[in-house]
Amino acid sequence: MELVLRNVSKTFRTANGPIKALEDIDFQVDTGEFVCFIGPSGCGKSTVLNIIAGLEKPDPHSTVSIDGSPVEGPGPDRILIFQQDALFPWLNVINNVEFGLKMKKFPNEKVRPLAEEFLRMVHLSRFRNSYIHELSGGMRQRVALARALVVNPKMLLMDEPFSSLDAQTRERLLMLLQTIWSIIGKTIIFVTHNIREAVCLGDRVIVLTASPGRIKREFRIDLPRPRRLGDGRLVETSNLIMGDLKEEIDKVVREEMGDD
Ligand SMILES: Nc1ncnc2c1ncn2[C@@H]1O[C@H](COP(=O)(O)OP(=O)(O)OP(=O)(O)O)[C@@H](O)[C@H]1O
């Protein structure tokens, strides 16, 4: 048992009054598990990740713990990767990957070989001296992945990391992420609004309701790996989950349109 969320709610205080983003979220993620969250826009997916990352505080009476210890704030055991990752533009690729190791005061002579090893893992060795603006979106996300993994976190938190990529690049990165996960066996919590992407990656797919986000249903995905987005059974499973998700998307559309 690794990550446990119990009765996690989150209310944002805003100038227009409180916004309840999450309500009574309960789930548990085992060590090495790959769990995907899907839900319509605004349902609180990023908020869940930010709470696990320790960047947002949940409401009182919520509990979030990792290996039995309450999460009180950010820590090096959890790394968050965003849609457009915040790599350092003033550092080249290898220095971006080395950055976290240097912050951790990792022994100097081990920094370069380890960074090289993780760059190889994401197939970017040739670009070690390039600057971030010289890379494509897919390459940037691979640097972000190497930079996150090199510091050996317990858990990777990924917030729609592939959603700005074209279809072919996304498919390649989905394969790469599956390969890497099968080698390093990290716990990954992955948020997306793309069902096929969730089914492609997850041991489980958890569907959130429209705002306030609650857990609507959970699906265990037993398909063999590696999985491809076009696999027949993956598409069938995605269609099954789509029914649930569509209800929630329709709610959001009705709410946003109001009486118009
Ligand atoms: N810092 C904040 N202050 C006020 N309200 C916020 C804040 N962050 C999020 N919210 C609100 O909380 C709700 C959930 O937001 P969140 O960003 O978690 O949704 P999401 O599921 O990640 O959406 P998307 O799919 O568009 O990324 C939304 O109603 C949003 O407006």
Ligand SMILES: [Mg+2]
């Ligand atoms: Mg989000």
